[in-house]
Amino acid sequence: MKNILEIKNLTKYYGKVLAVKDLSLELKPGEIFGFIGPNGAGKSTTIRSIMNLINKTKGEVYFLGETLTKNNLKLKEQIGYLPSEISLYEELTVKEMLDYHESFYKKDLSKRRKELVKKLKLDETKKIEDLSLGNQKKLGIVLALMHEPKLLILDEPTSGLDPIMQQVFYDLLKEEKEKGTTIFYSTHILSEISKICDRVGIIKEGTLLKVESIKELQAKNLTNVTITSKEIDKIGKELNVKVEKIDSETIKFKNTLASNELIKILSKYEIKKLLIEEPSLEDVFLHYYK
Amino acid sequence: MFKREYKYNFKSFLIWTTITLGIFLIVYLMYPSIVSSDNIKMIDEMMKVFPPEMLKAFNMDIASMNSAYGWLKSEGFVFVLLIIGCYAGILGANILLKEENDKTVEYLNSLPIKRTSIVLNKVLVGLINITLLVLLLGIFNYIGLTLSGDFDIKQFILLSITPLFPALVLFFTCLFISTFTHKTKKTLGISLGIVLISYILQTLSTIAEPVEFLKYFSAFTLADIRNVIMNVSINPFMIIITIILSLMFLSLTIIHYNKKELV
The missing domain is CATH 3.30.70 (Alpha-Beta Plaits)
Structure with missing residues (x-):
């Protein structure tokens, strides 16, 4: 089966400091790929390189067989992204933020939006500046999922969520997986990986050490x-x-x-x-x- | 995107407009009592004491202070140029950079929108606000002057337009500079510095002939107020230079922003 996402020989230097070294990996359609490593291992740098927030020193990223560039809107429309520390427009209410997000997409997102808001119990009348960290994260999850992307990139998605909401979130991911969405799941929590992922990539000091299926990992x-x-x-x-x-x-x-x-x-x-x-x-x- | 951006920037626009109009309101309320008293003769006598270069720098050699319009053509326009210049500079320095400073850029960048469109949407908001400020100040001054006495309407309209030229160049210059950093704190000082240094260079170039060349380094030269007062016309060359410089800095901004690391 054709890969959804391919990262080829990704290398990133910040000045003289090496952050990611010659990283290559492929994501298969419909899988949840766990990307695990300690803080500073290069997880966020890899994600930011995929999202073209930072410039790659070397390497290419392909999504659906095409090079994923910062101006390829056709591809960007099919990606949902949740950064590790989400910052949104504080002066807006939750409803205004969701309307704003919707305005960037050509299709009607209202049905999925309603479902997600209900599931995550978000109060649309509240101002973003008044939301707790957990509620901001929930809003970030809705924003990442509401346009029904083919690829979801999640960076430390459960930080700030209470255990009940974490479970709701895991259920949401399972639903997405059943629909065929591919998920790139970055975390430093090992238990999350074994709970929801199909395969896992372990990164340390900028180097991808190993890619294994969860079954292989659990067998150990x-x-x-x-x-x-x-x-x-x-x-x-x-x-x-x-x-x-x-x-x-x-x-x-x-x-x-x-x-x-x-x-x-x-x-x-x-x-x-x-x-x-x-x-x-x-x-x-x-x-x-x- | 435009709608949110405009809504967000409207608050600061209102504050700047209120302060600016407030200053001019005070002048219009005070001027009738100044003009009708003996003070005006004293002011005219006092003006003679100043060296001609100094009077020239503030256009006092071609405009008398014995009317509100005379004041506007001299001292008044120093305020107009500086206030609109500062507003344009600060707006240019912040409008794009704020997304990085507030870390909302990570979300914005994930949306299906080109970086060039982000710049253009924000620039459009900036241009509308600067033009509106110039327009509102022009209308306010027109009402004030109408109530204060006679004045040359054509000259006044042309004079009211001129602050737009330095303001646009300052806006685009500061916008370009903002693409070299990630924090608005750094650019606020720089943008205000550029506006003030630009004004000082223009003033110095008027005062002393040996440093007349300094006018080529000042955005305020583009206002060309002396020419408008004396010839009641805007030099088309100033309009062309404004457009060229604005487009140049806008293009440089787009090129650099497209290559910029946003986090």
């Missing part, structure tokens, strides 16, 4: 495990992994065993306390790519 089953038990030495021996001793009864280790296998081993012993944590991004990087 990396977790941080802390166990407290009187029989801690025996447990450590049986697990046969490199452990960090916290105190005489507690160990901590990076687990790569399948959950069933881990539980089977632990069930033989009396466990005082068991803590299984999601690894930090840094853990994932260190574990897989050091």
Whole structure:
């Protein structure tokens, strides 16, 4: 199947500082592609290069087979973009902002607009300057989705949203995916990636380290495990992994065993306390790519 | 886009218009008492003390202060030129840059609109507001002068148009300069500096002959008020230069803005 978005050899220098190095990736139609990396890894620079907000030092971006330039309006009409920190016209009300957005598109957006406003519980009479950070984000989501784009570019979209709204947002993304929308989802939250994405690209210090499907990533089953038990030495021996001793009864280790296998081993012993944590991004990087 | 932009800039336009008209209202209210008293003779006597170059710089050698119209042709037009010039400069420096300063540019850039269209929409708002300010001030002065005595209507109409020329050049110059930065704070000082330095250069070029060449570096030379007062006509050369300079800075703005990194 033809790729929706192709980034070829993207390189970006800010002066002498390298922000993104020779990055290439493809997005398939209808997939949610997670783009993950710590702060300063080059995620926003990549997105801003795609959106032509900044000039690429090298490389090309193709959307629907055509070069995506800043003046290609036909292509821009089919992109929805949500920046990480959304800034809108504070003097406008939500309704005026949505009307303003609508005025740039030739098609009728009123139906989708109504649906989104209702789902995200936005008050159209409020002024943007009076909206909380979360409500501004919700408005940003409506603006990114209301013209029913073929490609959605989302930069840290859930920051500022409460857990209920996060769930509403994930449901919205699933709906979009069912409709065939391709989603480029940038985040530094690992749990979001495993929840909604099909594939993931990991970026570190401007370099795309790896592109993997979520299934592949989950198969590796990396977790941080802390166990407290009187029989801690025996447990450590049986697990046969490199452990960090916290105190005489507690160990901590990076687990790569399948959950069933881990539980089977632990069930033989009396466990005082068991803590299984999601690894930090840094853990994932260190574990897989050091 | 035009509608929102106009609505947004209308507030500052109203403030500038109110202040400008307020200043002139005070003059028109005060002038009848000045003219009818003995003070006017004292003012005329005082004028003789000033060196001819100084009087020339403020057109006092060709306009008497013994009427409101006389005042307008001399001191009054210093205010008109400076106020409209400052407004045009500040507007030019802010109108495009505000999107970057307020970080709304990231949203604006994601919309299906060319950067050239963004510039042109904003320029149109700027041009309308500057022209409206010149027009409203002209109408206000016409009413004020009609109530204050006789005056040459043709000369007055031509005089009222002249501030438009330096204002347009200042607007486009500041607009172009604004494409080199991301923060309005930086350009506010620069734009006001350009307007004031431009005025000083024009004044100096009138006062001292050895530095007459400085007039070529001042936008206010384009107002050419002395010629309008003396010959009751606008030199077409000034109109041509205004159009050439405005188009040149507009083109440079579009070229540079299209290449600019917006965040």
